Amino acid sequence: MSLAPRAVLVHRRTEYEELIAHHGTPGQAAFFLASRGRSVAEVEQRHRRQAEALARAAAAVPLDWRRTRVERADLPRFLFEPEDVVVVVGQDGLVANVAKYLDGQPVVGVDADPGRNPGVLVRHRADALAALLPAAARSGARHLEERTMVEAVADDTQRLLALNEVYVGQPGHQTARYRLAVDGEPAEPQASSGVLVGTGTGATGWCRSAWLERGGPLALPGAAAPALAWFVREAWPSPATGTAQVHGLLDAGRQLVLTVESDRLVAFGDGIEADALELTWGQTIRLGVAPTRLRLLG
Structure with a gap:
């Protein structure tokens, strides 16, 4: 009996999360930016869009599939399986970051911030994943582009x-x-x-x-x-x-x-x-x- 496909959602920490990690609290991060004439609102909005895209991507995974998440910093320690379908949620560069760890597993790029990213490698919206994931998992899928x-x-x-x-x-x-x-x-x-x-x-x-x-x-x-x-x-x-x-x-x-x-x-x-x-x-x-x-x- 073959294993069900596993959806691996790959993401990276947002700028907002990096600010919180560096300054300790949202208030300290906001104060740091405000003292330099900048607002935290923009990075908060991008953080929310990323979180929403991840949530929608997770909800689109078929119920009979396995699933997991991996953050970019953990990729060198993560073990990909032959049955994986890799869902990259973020920027084009994140696809390049994960590609070196794969061995033929299909990749679906999801643009977490449409209009901000070029969308060369992250071409899809999270709302489209429900139809895209089964297509990506099929052996010999016609729409898989080899780079x-x-x-x-x-x-x-x-x-x-x-x-x-x-x-x-x-x-x-x-x-x-x-x-x-x-x-x-x-x-x-x-x-x-x-x-x-x-x-x-x-x-x-x-x-x-x-x-x-x-x-x-x-x-x-x-x-x-x-x-x-x-x-x-x-x-x-x-x-x-x-x-x-x-x-x-x-x-x-x-x-x-x-x-x-x-x-x-x-x-x-x-x-x-x-x-x-x-x-x-x-x-x-x-x-x-x-x-x-x-x-x-x-």
């Missing part, structure tokens, strides 16, 4: 997945030194502000910024395309370092290879610096298209 992810693997087996991009560089964003090569091509010693390797989903964020600064030197991949774009940030020419290889595309099967020549570099995904791979002098890290893909309900 490419990027994988970084170090030579000591450390591994990192990201939906938008992986950054490799100095933890303090100082000059990073390394040798860079695309599989099968000669390596180039470089000194730069770090390297970005991004997906088509990430092409609307950090990678797009790098792309625009270069004047659009290449066509960025689509969200479902099995390809990645990579950019070297502020490469520095010197007698010992070059700038010939500063951007490119990686098709499935090709990898960008960095050999560390700094005392310490880090690699982190989707802007989460707290969950970084630690790299030391002489180590190698390989970045390419991940075998795992995000399955997002369209």
